[in-house]
Amino acid sequence: MKRRTLAFAITFWLAAVGFIAVDWTRAQPHNRFDEPPPWQFGQEKVEGTGHCAAPLK
Amino acid sequence: MAGVMTSVPGGGASPVGGARATHGARLANWPLLAGAIAAWAAITWLVGLRQGFLFVIGIGLGAVLAGVSFGFTTGWRAWIRDRDPTGFFAQFVAIGLAMVVSIPLIASHEELSGAIAPLSVSLLIGAFVFGAAMQIADGCGSGTLYKAGLGNGFSLAVLPGFVFGSFLGAAHLDTWLSLGSLPPVSLPEQLGAAPALLLQLAAFGLLALYLWKKRGPRIDTRWKGRAVYIGAIVMAAFAVLNLLVAGQPWGVVYGLGLWGAKVVSWLGVDLTANAFWGREAQQAHIQSSLLTDVTSITNLGLLVGALFAANVRGTACPQTRANPRQWIAAVVAGLLLGYSSRLAFGCNVGAYFSGISTGSVHGWVWFAMAFLGSMLGVRVRGRLGLKA
Numbered sequence: 206m207k208r209r210t211l212a213f214a215i216t217f218w219l220a221a222v223g224f225i226a227v228d229w230t231r232a233q234p235h236n237r238f239d240e241p242p243p244w245q246f247g248q249e250k251v252e253g254t255g256h257c258a259a260p261l262k
Numbered sequence: 263m264a265g266v267m268t269s270v271p272g273g274g275a276s277p278v279g280g281a282r283a284t285h286g287a288r289l290a291n292w293p294l295l296a297g298a299i300a301a302w303a304a305i306t307w308l309v310g311l312r313q314g315f316l317f318v319i320g321i322g323l324g325a326v327l328a329g330v331s332f333g334f335t336t337g338w339r340a341w342i343r344d345r346d347p348t349g350f351f352a353q354f355v356a357i358g359l360a361m362v363v364s365i366p367l368i369a370s371h372e373e374l375s376g377a378i379a380p381l382s383v384s385l386l387i388g389a390f391v392f393g394a395a396m397q398i399a400d401g402c403g404s405g406t407l408y409k410a411g412l413g414n415g416f417s418l419a420v421l422p423g424f425v426f427g428s429f430l431g432a433a434h435l436d437t438w439l440s441l442g443s444l445p446p447v448s449l450p451e452q453l454g455a456a457p458a459l460l461l462q463l464a465a466f467g468l469l470a471l472y473l474w475k476k477r478g479p480r481i482d483t484r485w486k487g488r489a490v491y492i493g494a495i496v497m498a499a500f501a502v503l504n505l506l507v508a509g510q511p512w513g514v515v516y517g518l519g520l521w522g523a524k525v526v527s528w529l530g531v532d533l534t535a536n537a538f539w540g541r542e543a544q545q546a547h548i549q550s551s552l553l554t555d556v557t558s559i560t561n562l563g564l565l566v567g568a569l570f571a572a573n574v575r576g577t578a579c580p581q582t583r584a585n586p587r588q589w590i591a592a593v594v595a596g597l598l599l600g601y602s603s604r605l606a607f608g609c610n611v612g613a614y615f616s617g618i619s620t621g622s623v624h625g626w627v628w629f630a631m632a633f634l635g636s637m638l639g640v641r642v643r644g645r646l647g648l649k650a
Contacts, residue, residue: 210581225553235554240309240313246509251509254508
């Protein structure tokens with residue numbers, strides 16, 4: 206039983222890492238030098254970030 | 263009927279049907295810690311400092327949720343079943359503290375946004391359905407994620423449906439909004455920051471007083487000691503940090519829907535004509551790495567933090583036993599959770615926690631409707647044999 210629960214967890218985490226890796230390879234290349242400031246507080250507002258309470262963005 | 267083993271405060275497994283609570287497998291802590299640090303370094307190097315910070319904030323949120331078994335769902339169920347107000351009190355502390363900092367910050371800094379959403383028919387329906395489904399699934403937005411992260415099999419069955427449902431709910435949102443909607447109401451914008459803050463604190467105070475007066479005569483609470491309140495304080499701190507770094511409050515379900523939209527796009531479905539996913543900003547998110555998305559990165563951190571905290575406590579990978587009907591219920595509940603949370607402009611995190619803590623009236627409407635739904639959900643849960 207313990208092996209099965211461990212297998213569940215390992216399968217999930219492998220799937221998650223695989224999903225992120227596949228997504229990274231399929232996504233448009235990201236320019237890491239064109240990043241926003243490390244935090245939003247005190248900076249110019251960044252538009253277009255997704256949030257579940259903002260349906261019309 | 264065979265019961266399902268579900269996680270409970272304490273982080274382990276609570277059996278239904280008479281079996282003993284047992285913990286599952288335990289992993290070594292150091293490899294997990296090394297993996298988390300490597301993931302943070304990779305995200306920071308590949309994507310940027312902001313996403314790296316948000317990943318760490320997500321880890322903190324996940325660690326708190328799993329570390330003190332902070333349950334939004336179980337907190338409500340403990341009240342409905344046993345008139346135990348402890349879970350509610352901890353939630354009020356967390357939301358109240360986040361609110362005391364967030365509302366003045368947003369009022370004085372235009373670069374920070376609240377979780378302000380319309381008062382729509384879809385909000386009423388979505389919140390009610392979400393409240394019912396979260397009791398069946400034994401997890402809300404954050405709960406499903408953190409339990410999946412620590413290897414709870416039932417939550418692992420809920421999560422894929424949650425992802426697809428969230429994608430689908432967003433895709434259909436414009437149709438639901440056509441049923442009727444009032445504009446968003448931000449209490450700080452309408453009343454001013456201080457009156458809005460006082461009004462909401464008073465509402466929490468009155469609610470807490472009512473719950474205390476109506477508490478059960480002999481409560482054997484699941485949350486012993488001060489840990490859950492300390493967890494609430496730490497959670498509020500991380501939620502405020504999320505606001506400062508991301509510029510928007512903590513959210514969960516947008517990221518899940520985005521993951522679903524990506525998969526659907528990979529399968530060849532053209533989403534450019536969809537009213538929601540076809541928007542320029544959404545198309546940009548779909549075509550960019552999920553590591554660049556604010557909500558996705560905190561979700562991933564939350565998964566990692568929950569696994570690490572549960573493993574340290576020896577409560578990771580709880581054993582799960584369920585009959586076929588209960589597994590089917592988990593999948594269906596996951597779909598409903600995802601779909602309804604998009605109609606309701608958020609789950610317990612995006613609408614209840616972040617909505618109220620930033621002064622949105624939709625957060626209070628969500629709270630009321632989801633609680634009514636939970637009363638139904640607890641009954642359905644009992645009928646399915648999910649009694650933990």
